[in-house]
Amino acid sequence: MVSDRVAQVERILDGVMDPELPFLTITELGMIQGCDLDKDGTVVIKLTPTYSGCPATDAIQDDIKSALQPVEPRFRIEIVHAPAWTTDWISPEAREKMRLNGIAPPEGTSADKAFLLGKSHTVPCPRCDSEDTRLVSPFGSTACKAHYQCNECAEPFDHFKCF
Amino acid sequence: MADQQHEWILRLGDDALVLAQRLSEWCSHGPALEEDIALSNIALDLLGQARALLTLAGQRESQGRDEDALAYFRTDREFCNALLVELPNGHFGDTIVRQMLFDQFAVLRYEALASQAVDLELAAIAAKALKEVRYHAAHSAQWVVRLGDGTEESHRRVQKSLNVLWQYTAELFEDDAVSKACDEAGVQPLNGSFTARWTEQVRAILDEATLTCPESTALLTGGRSGRHTEHLSYMLAEMQVLQRTYPGAEW
16 A cells, blocks of 8 residues: 555656656656655655756656646655766666757766766767767756757757766 | 854855856856856856755754745845855956856865765765866866967956956965864865865966966955955845845745
């Protein structure tokens, strides 16, 4: 019974999409750090923000609430900062979905400090697969993305930063 | 110690909040679209850090003040940010030199805070912030090199920025009763302990930028104890006006 409620919440959370990447769920992005019952029988959802200032975090909490309210009367969202969110938690399937949606997924792992220089990894163009691309700006349309351009097909594109 | 630790977290939060507010003034005024977006992104990261830090400071203070109460309902004399971050933006070179000087310090401070196990809530915020400020540090250093080692005009202008802003850097490394208590509790080593590494890293960036590191002469201080430049008062007037006029307004 108890685990049924948690399992149901997890199932519903699996359907909550990220507002900035509407083809990915918050679970796929690694933002859900577990669901559990506390001693009062409330389902506690541990949510970790991607970036400290990501404005989508508030919208995501609202989306979770509206998805859960019809079925689960007792839940609360707890924001957790540790361990710090990393793109290493994004699954290979989710990375493939990014590529299909025109966003170059993070390359390599966050342990590779050279990513800070923005030139360590080749970031292939998500449109034409060319490896001849250039960094336009390390800061893109949202905190989690950098701005690139393909030298081959000339298409500008977002790169989900390795973080 | 509890009092001093609350004060300590407030200083971290105020540094982030005041610099976030300053950088956000660049929004739609950036020298290029990409840089406009970059400065806004950095401002947003800092604002997120400030929110987490001020929330924690409010909880430790136990007087029922949340992040908004601390941001909007304190006077200039109650802010304890370093003077460096409250200075007006000036031109883009001024902003980016200030950013480089601060980022190099922020990385060292967050590294220390992220690696201690005395205050785990603070360590968690610091570990997250560290990843962000490292990214900022790479960006600001790159710009300082580009402008310093750029044209004669850009070199002359950022050298001037550096000469002025340098006067405000010593304050970052000052220690007082609050920082000593945090050092003794094992939360963060003394600010002074960062001086050597900061100087070494900043000098390396300045060398590459062909800029001359200023001599330490008259140094300005006072921010940690609420003695600010007049610029903070004007900045807060703008930042706080809505909540001061309509307390508790939400939208």
